[in-house]
Amino acid sequence: MKKTVLIMIFSILINNMIFSASSSLYEQDFSVKVIVPSTESKLVTSPQPFEKELTSVELTKKMGNGINLGNTLEAFRGYNQSTKRNASSYETLWGQPEAQPRHFEGFARAGFKSVRIPIAWTNMMDYEHGNFTIESEMLDRVEEVVNMALDAGLYVIINDHWDGGWWGLFGSADKSHREMAVKMYKSMWLQIANRFKHYSDKLIFEGGNEEHGDGFNLETVFSNKKKGILTENQKYDCANQVNQCFVDVIRSTGSNNQYRFLLIPGFNTDIDKTSHQSRFVMPKDSATNKLMISVHYYTPSDYCILSEDASWAKVKMNWGSDNEKKVMATNFEKMKEFVDKGYGVVIGEYGVALTKNYKKKDGTVEWLSCVLENCDKFNYCPMLWDCSSLFSRTGRVGFKEPDVAAIYINRD
Numbered sequence: 001m002k003k004t005v006l007i008m009i010f011s012i013l014i015n016n017m018i019f020s021a022s023s024s025l026y027e028q029d030f031s032v033k034v035i036v037p038s039t040e041s042k043l044v045t046s047p048q049p050f051e052k053e054l055t056s057v058e059l060t061k062k063m064g065n066g067i068n069l070g071n072t073l074e075a076f077r078g079y080n081q082s083t084k085r086n087a088s089s090y091e092t093l094w095g096q097p098e099a100q101p102r103h104f105e106g107f108a109r110a111g112f113k114s115v116r117i118p119i120a121w122t123n124m125m126d127y128e129h130g131n132f133t134i135e136s137e138m139l140d141r142v143e144e145v146v147n148m149a150l151d152a153g154l155y156v157i158i159n160d161h162w163d164g165g166w167w168g169l170f171g172s173a174d175k176s177h178r179e180m181a182v183k184m185y186k187s188m189w190l191q192i193a194n195r196f197k198h199y200s201d202k203l204i205f206e207g208g209n210e211e212h213g214d215g216f217n218l219e220t221v222f223s224n225k226k227k228g229i230l231t232e233n234q235k236y237d238c239a240n241q242v243n244q245c246f247v248d249v250i251r252s253t254g255s256n257n258q259y260r261f262l263l264i265p266g267f268n269t270d271i272d273k274t275s276h277q278s279r280f281v282m283p284k285d286s287a288t289n290k291l292m293i294s295v296h297y298y299t300p301s302d303y304c305i306l307s308e309d310a311s312w313a314k315v316k317m318n319w320g321s322d323n324e325k326k327v328m329a330t331n332f333e334k335m336k337e338f339v340d341k342g343y344g345v346v347i348g349e350y351g352v353a354l355t356k357n358y359k360k361k362d363g364t365v366e367w368l369s370c371v372l373e374n375c376d377k378f379n380y381c382p383m384l385w386d387c388s389s390l391f392s393r394t395g396r397v398g399f400k401e402p403d404v405a406a407i408y409i410n411r412d
């Protein structure tokens with residue numbers, strides 16, 4: 001009996017190990033089958049026109065300058081909170097107004113040609129209790145918002161954005177949690193893909209936000225305040241497998257999703273950890289020239305991210321020296337390797353935080369202009385991160401200050 005108990009304990013321990021500490025592989029089965037309810041659109045029931053010969057590099061030119069609908073549809077409900085509220089009510093949780101047609105019309109008037117709509121799908125998915133079905137009201141609301149943007153003439157990117165950090169399940173020491181992550185990710189994207197399968201090439205799917213990397217080790221609602229256990233190499237391998245899963249799931253749903261443009265998150269969406277990096281591998285695709293790569297740009301971080309001093313750095317209040325401009329140009333050039341290989345590059349987020357008194361920092365206009373100039377030079381699509389700080393979505397919709405507005409309205 002004692003021997004049997006020891007064998008059982010040993011088996012459980014082995015079952016919950018991902019791999020040895022020296023392994024660079026993320027050993028999880030992504031081939032698991034999932035069953036999801038029918039989620040097809042009642043608004044778009046047959047394939048819309050789609051430029052099948054258009055390449056992802058050509059698409060980035062058509063997308064022009066973009067902006068994020070920040071802190072709105074990705075505002076998270078909180079763990080174990082209700083998934084049964086009115087779908088649009090979640091959009092105000094982080095201080096932004098509900099998405100409205102006039103917001104997207106304002107983006108278009110300001111010179112933007114594309115919009116990124118971050119989304120927290122688990123606001124109406126009770127995954128904490130093992131239910132991976134997205135409530136139909138959530139899909140309906142996202143579709144409504146997507147159509148607001150399309151009606152304004154914008155290209156649209158939708159993703160799953162932080163979403164309470166459920167992504168940490170991928171790096172859990174518990175095998176059942178890793179299995180849950182795979183099933184949840186596949187279920188989520190099957191439902192999203194089926195809802196939008198007939199939409200035109202003006203709708204782009206993005207496989208995540210900044211989670212593909214360190215986000216796999218985030219604490220989760222299930223982890224008892226413990227972080228994941230993946231090594232750096234294992235996080236890279238996991239990112240590669242998640243990205244491949246994303247492409248395969250979308251392509252499997254047919255209609256226009258056979259050749260929809262797909263935006264692949266770089267590792268941590270970090271330029272240095274994504275470019276010239278043998279550990280990061282773009283997924284294989286049955287479609288030709290339809291993949292894009294996303295990275296974010298907040299450099300220098302003490303200038304772009306901080307509004308006041310923090311434990312890790314003192315806030316930097318100005319930017320614009322020749323050396324600082326040179327550093328930016330060097331950073332942007334690193335992503336050129338992807339364009340050379342036929343992948344469109346999207347700078348999915350960039351921006352400069354306001355001061356603690358809600359004022360622009362010295363050099364903000366110059367920093368923004370330099371980002372756009374580098375994107376023009378290398379043929380990237382930049383997406384400004386904004387949460388009504390520079391661009392107001394309450395009262396009069398538009399840029400608050402004319403010097404910032406001039407950067408965008410004067411660009412093609």
